[in-house]
Amino acid sequence: MANEQCSNELSCDKTSEKPYLLDSSTFSSEKMNNFGEFRFDSNRSMNSSIRFSNNDCTVEWLEPSMAVWIPVETKAKLHSGKWSLEFDVEWMGTHQIGVGFLLDWNIGSDWGFFGYLGSSSSAWSYDPSTGDIVTNTESIHGNLPKFTGNSGVIGLELDLPKNEIGKFTFIVDGVRTPTKQLSNSGAVAIPAVCLLSRGQKVTIRNLVRLNQD
Template sequence: MANDQCSKESNCAKTSEEPYLLDSSTFLSEEMNNVGEFRFNSNRHANSSLRFSNNDCTVEWIEASQAIWIPIETKAKLHSGKWSLEFDVEWMGTHQIGVGFLLDWNIGPDWGFFGYLGSSRSAWSYDPSTGDIVTNTESVHGNLPKFTGNSGVIGLELDLPKNEIGKFTFIVDGVRTPTKQLPKSGAVAIPAVCLLSRGQKVTIRNLIRLNQDKTTLPVRNFSPIPGHRYFARTTNGAIQFTEFGINSSLIDPVTKAWTRVVCSIERMSTNSSRIRFNGPVNTTIRSNLALRLSYDEAHSWSVSRILYSGLSAYSDIAIVGNGTRVALVFENGEETFADRIFVAIVPASWIENG
């Protein structure tokens, strides 16, 4: 997508500080748990010719503009692990389009002199109209899969270790491209798109953290000190659990006839630093089914919202709608906690604003 003209909406940062690429190996604990939000940064384009929808996970060029292209970055800052995500190009038309990512600098991402995705040496773009991977205005790999029509899905896998050189792979309508290396270790990646024609529309979806180093299991507590959930943590994919204890923030009902209750835990796809948990919050009876939210890898649960105040027991949770909604199935009833089964779908914002 080389072009001698620069979009008026390109991102240009000015600072007296010497620019350097961010290195996740230097992050403090708070930074390690922060990967931003998996949605487009609509704040940068509040008065532009773009329309954002689907909780800012979809962007469409709808109005005439003097810009030749419009670059749009997300609020996500992915690092310290393996990630996968998808760009659903809902309409491309007959023009070029770019999807990919930029590396984050201390002064913000570098869109390059021309201001499109793939214009700088720290940004990579896939163009499904030509079948090229572009960086620093040049195609570094061509003759790759193209869309056969005006739409298609491009996956992106990012391997971003803290202390090793990272790498990435595009998946175009199910076909994997050759894996490319990043310039340095500890890279922080910002997914982004670049629209080159009015009418083009892209949705980002299905952000998943692969092979995550740490897993937490909240389990039923049969210890001599009941009333709260027990936890176990692993850092090697559940081969061995090395941390155990009682989580005083998570209530576990204790009754004479029943042995605790099965609950559910789920990591958000839009923001992997947020973990949701659901279960009763009454210490003596199975009632008051609540949704809980953790920002620190399930060490504490700072947000709690009661979803169902009556008798309720076993439940399961799933993240749906590109992370914008939470779906639950749970037992409940008037006379007992298992008279019937309900399905509820609530906005993720309802929990976060609790």
């Protein structure tokens, strides 16, 4: 990909600025206290095959679609502290599924050239069907816990200090996976999911700010 930061052509057309990852250490006092909304961005999704419910905290792929996968991000913008949240995968089926987060840019999030979660270098996804952490289209850690059935819960802990490199940990049905480092300090994280099969259903829940930086 020649310029993965500009993989979203619409975003790049809207600004002449050079794309850069947001840095919370530069935020104004007003922006420092803005963490968005912990719900899926139903207005942004253009795919009519999915349904949002539970105050937009649940997304489900219901109708047939030509899409191979459907990416869905939340309205949350987490930064400046430690956070925890959960993805309740209510139905995975026998297909892959991705849950995780993207880092925020000045032009918006980057889903990468292929458009699935973990396709870009500023997004990380956990796939409980294979037990892999994926970023930049590659598995950076495999042979991790998998779901034993068609459902399960994946926790995510995000350590996002303003002036240090951040890190994150996935927790699969109560089992912690190795902590991984982010690419920059002052990172702003957007929780997201990627559905890869009709019938898949995910609920986001239990967002907690563990401490502030």
